[in-house]
Amino acid sequence: xxxxxxxxxxxxxxxxxxxxxxxxxxxxxxxxxxxxxxxxxxxxxxxxxxxxxxxxxxxxxxxxxxxxxxxxxxxxxxxxxxxxxxxxxxxxxxxxxxxxxxxxxxxxxxxxxxxxxxxxxxxxxxxxxxxxxxxxxxxxxxxxxxxxxxxxxxxxxxxxxxxxxxxxxxxxxxxxxxxxxxxxxxxxxxxxxxxxxxxxxxxxxxxxxxxxxxxxxxxxxxxxxxxxxxxxxxxxxxxxxxxxxxxxxxxxxxxxxxxxxxxxxxxxxxxxxxxxxxxxxxxxxxxxxxxxxxxxxxxxxxxxxxxxxxxxxxxxxxxxxxxxxxxxxxxxxxxxxxxxxxxxx
Amino acid sequence: xxxxxxxxxxxxxxxxxxxxxxxxxxxxxxxxxxxxxxxxxxxxxxxxxxxxxxxxxxxxxxxxxxxxxxxxxxxxxxxxxxxxxxxxxxxxxxxxxxxxxxxxxxxxxxxxxxxxxxxxxxxxxxxxxxxxxxxxxxxxxxxxxxxxxxxxxxxxxxxxxxxxxxxxxxxxxxxxxxxxxxxxxxxxxxxxxxxxxxxxxxxxxxxxxxxxxxxxxxxxxxxxxxxxxxxxxxxxxxxxxxxxxxxxxxxxxxxxxxxxxxxxxxxxxxxxxxxxxxxxxxxxxxxxxxxxxxxxxxxxxxxxxxxxxxxxxxxxxxxxxxxxxxxxxxxxxxxxxxxxxxxxx
DNA sequence: GGTTGAATTGGAAACGTTTCCATACTGCGG
DNA sequence: CCGCAGTATGGAAACGTTTCCAATTCAACC
Numbered sequence: 131x132x133x134x135x136x137x138x139x140x141x142x143x144x145x146x147x148x149x150x151x152x153x154x155x156x157x158x159x160x161x162x163x164x165x166x167x168x169x170x171x172x173x174x175x176x177x178x179x180x181x182x183x184x185x186x187x188x189x190x191x192x193x194x195x196x197x198x199x200x201x202x203x204x205x206x207x208x209x210x211x212x213x214x215x216x217x218x219x220x221x222x223x224x225x226x227x228x229x230x231x232x233x234x235x236x237x238x239x240x241x242x243x244x245x246x247x248x249x250x251x252x253x254x255x256x257x258x259x260x261x262x263x264x265x266x267x268x269x270x271x272x273x274x275x276x277x278x279x280x281x282x283x284x285x286x287x288x289x290x291x292x293x294x295x296x297x298x299x300x301x302x303x304x305x306x307x308x309x310x311x312x313x314x315x316x317x318x319x320x321x322x323x324x325x326x327x328x329x330x331x332x333x334x335x336x337x338x339x340x341x342x343x344x345x346x347x348x349x350x351x352x353x354x355x356x357x358x359x360x361x362x363x364x365x366x367x368x369x370x371x372x373x374x375x376x377x378x379x380x381x382x383x384x385x386x387x388x389x390x391x392x393x394x395x396x397x398x399x400x401x402x403x404x405x406x407x408x409x410x411x412x413x414x415x416x417x418x419x420x421x422x423x424x425x426x427x428x429x430x431x432x433x434x435x436x437x438x439x440x441x442x443x444x445x446x447x448x449x450x451x452x453x454x455x456x457x458x459x460x461x462x463x464x465x466x467x468x469x470x471x472x473x474x475x
Numbered sequence: 476x477x478x479x480x481x482x483x484x485x486x487x488x489x490x491x492x493x494x495x496x497x498x499x500x501x502x503x504x505x506x507x508x509x510x511x512x513x514x515x516x517x518x519x520x521x522x523x524x525x526x527x528x529x530x531x532x533x534x535x536x537x538x539x540x541x542x543x544x545x546x547x548x549x550x551x552x553x554x555x556x557x558x559x560x561x562x563x564x565x566x567x568x569x570x571x572x573x574x575x576x577x578x579x580x581x582x583x584x585x586x587x588x589x590x591x592x593x594x595x596x597x598x599x600x601x602x603x604x605x606x607x608x609x610x611x612x613x614x615x616x617x618x619x620x621x622x623x624x625x626x627x628x629x630x631x632x633x634x635x636x637x638x639x640x641x642x643x644x645x646x647x648x649x650x651x652x653x654x655x656x657x658x659x660x661x662x663x664x665x666x667x668x669x670x671x672x673x674x675x676x677x678x679x680x681x682x683x684x685x686x687x688x689x690x691x692x693x694x695x696x697x698x699x700x701x702x703x704x705x706x707x708x709x710x711x712x713x714x715x716x717x718x719x720x721x722x723x724x725x726x727x728x729x730x731x732x733x734x735x736x737x738x739x740x741x742x743x744x745x746x747x748x749x750x751x752x753x754x755x756x757x758x759x760x761x762x763x764x765x766x767x768x769x770x771x772x773x774x775x776x777x778x779x780x781x782x783x784x785x786x787x788x789x790x791x792x793x794x795x796x797x798x799x800x801x802x803x804x805x806x807x808x809x810x811x812x813x814x815x816x817x818x819x820x
Numbered sequence: 821g822g823t824t825g826a827a828t829t830g831g832a833a834a835c836g837t838t839t840c841c842a843t844a845c846t847g848c849g850g
Numbered sequence: 851c852c853g854c855a856g857t858a859t860g861g862a863a864a865c866g867t868t869t870c871c872a873a874t875t876c877a878a879c880c
Binding site for chain 1 (some may be wrong): 864865
Binding site for chain 3 (some may be wrong): 138139151152155156159160183184185186187188190191192300403
């Protein structure tokens with residue numbers, strides 16, 4: 131009949147079971163040094179009172195909150211959403227909750243959120259900084275003692291050793307894609323990617339250039355076009371690119387929005403994909419898979435990134451040996467219909 | 476030079492400022508009843524010691540955590556991701572953190588997460604239950620006293636009054652879309668949407684049927700095809716649908732994955748969109764906007780949903796008058812290139 | 821100068837746990 | 851029968867805040 135639920139405190143349970151609060155705590159948690167009788171009575175009392183321990187109070191004493199933070203520029207970005215999703219799944223399995231915050235790549239906001247996380251005493255955090263230089267914030271957090279795992283960024287690191295991180299081999303991916311296009315005969319290829327402020331862009335550019343270098347062809351054909359990550363910008367840039375005299379015959383475009391912009395620009399100019407323009411998507415989004423023609427894409431597993439990051443963090447939280455401190459995930463080129471040899475002019 | 480940061484407690488500040496802890500607390504929070512001298516000294520001491528209050532401890536005393544939960548089936552689903560993003564943005568403005576959890580529409584997991592949220596004493600929560608019947612879980616939470624805002628679901632409600640909720644007018648949207656297709660001359664139209672277990676599906680079906688009813692045409696042409704939300708399923712179903720003798724001449728398909736399945740099926744069968752098959756997307760995703768041909772779509776603002784939900788929750792948290800308790804957001808049909816009159820057979 | 825009421829302050833009691841410590845109890849070997 | 855080691859137990863301290871309450875100061879007014 132008890133309608134008023136859940137005001138039950140450990141003291142109530144103790145009283146109901148006729149033991150001390152200390153015993154209740156031991157019975158419910160440790161199980162160590164507790165007699166069968168006490169265990170039984172406490173369990174019964176807890177059940178009857180629908181006792182649910184108060185995490186806040188427990189946290190205060192144990193200095194652990196059972197929560198980890200996740201800081202990304204935008205959870206709605208498909209390239210992050212799946213990472214967050216997978217990480218949450220893994221963390222939940224161990225009873226951890228995940229608090230997420232969007233930074234929009236604003237360093238001030240990043241610092242503010244790190245401070246908030248620390249002030250809330252979150253046990254750890256997963257972060258994808260908006261630039262590699264803002265490591266003061268992470269350092270701050272680290273001095274708070276909470277482990278940090280970096281998502282696909284090169285953050286300088288803490289004195290001696292680098293931060294634990296999950297990295298994606300964008301360089302090799304970009305090189306493979308570029309090599310493939312060169313192999314098809316393309317000599318002028320544009321790479322559309324957000325700025326080199328962050329690791330993924332930097333690595334892609336490096337791989338892109340490497341492919342040109344190793345093919346020993348005119349590096350002038352490697353058109354690097356840095357982007358805001360927005361469809362309209364990309365469309366404008368792509369239009370400009372495709373109107374040039376010696377326009378690129380192939381485009382490598384990041385994500386959903388930039389890819390979309392490029393595709394639109396091509397359509398607006400009456401270029402047919404792949405006949406007039408080959409296209410490779412970086413990141414295998416719904417759009418790439420379903421577009422007609424289906425877009426050849428560089429794919430890496432976002433789920434793996436999330437899972438691996440969670441795993442790395444869990445290792446640190448448990449303090450079980452250092453284990454490995456970084457993971458490098460592979461990138462595959464999945465061949466579809468959007469690449470053919472360049473038109474013969 | 477102080478390298479060891481952030482062990483500073485309020486007691487340290489009190490000592491450094493030469494006042495009592497009570498005064499420090501008042502100086503830092505209330506500002507009420509505190510002399511200029513104390514305010515100055517405390518501020519200075521806090522600054523010098525880099526004092527950051529411990530939210531855990533504060534929570535214990537104030538019974539408020541500054542965190543709200545968000546429970547959806549899958550944050551990586553584009554239809555949720557933007558909602559979460561927008562809600563987080565609004566909540567953050569007021570200093571609240573958001574913890575998210577994915578339920579995969581599993582009622583057991585939903586209950587478990589609600590329990591976890593309550594146990595952590597989250598101040599409130601935003602939830603999109605996987606079915607409308609699992610309201611026991613929310614009732615539990617409500618008895619914990621934390622306000623709940625429902626995202627686009629019909630949850631029976633708490634005795635007298637319904638839960639606060641943000642709803643989308645899917646019925647009207649579906650009706651508009653269907654009416655539009657009928658107006659173009661279509662008589663056999665398929666609606667591909669996930670089951671009627673949840674409000675959006677139910678409402679869409681109702682609107683779909685209503686359009687047929689009001690047009691006074693053969694309701695046999697209203698082909699309702701319930702779906703798992705997965706591309707492969709949708710593709711299979713769509714193939715079956717399009718192979719029928721009297722195949723639909725238009726398809727209304729939900730989201731990214733089902734839409735993608737339908738588009739693929741059409742392509743596999745050599746049906747050209749829109750010549751042989753008109754298509755309307757439900758939900759204006761990247762895919763719909765960028766596909767060639769661009770897909771006419773039902774659009775509602777996910778950002779508005781998230782913002783409105785956050786706003787409703789904030790109202791409840793502040794306890795400022797009841798305000799309105801539900802919002803109904805409009806759905807627009809954005810016309811693109813994927814709908815034309817049916818082929819004349 | 822004394823009285824009064826408000827403004828400020830310090831001290832201590834909460835908040836609900838976990839964990840430490842001292843005590844009581846148990847069984848066992850001498 | 852007496853230590854004695856180990857195990858169970860109760861009581862209390864601690865975690866870091868906020869907030870209550872009583873005490874003190876202060877200014878102003880008679």
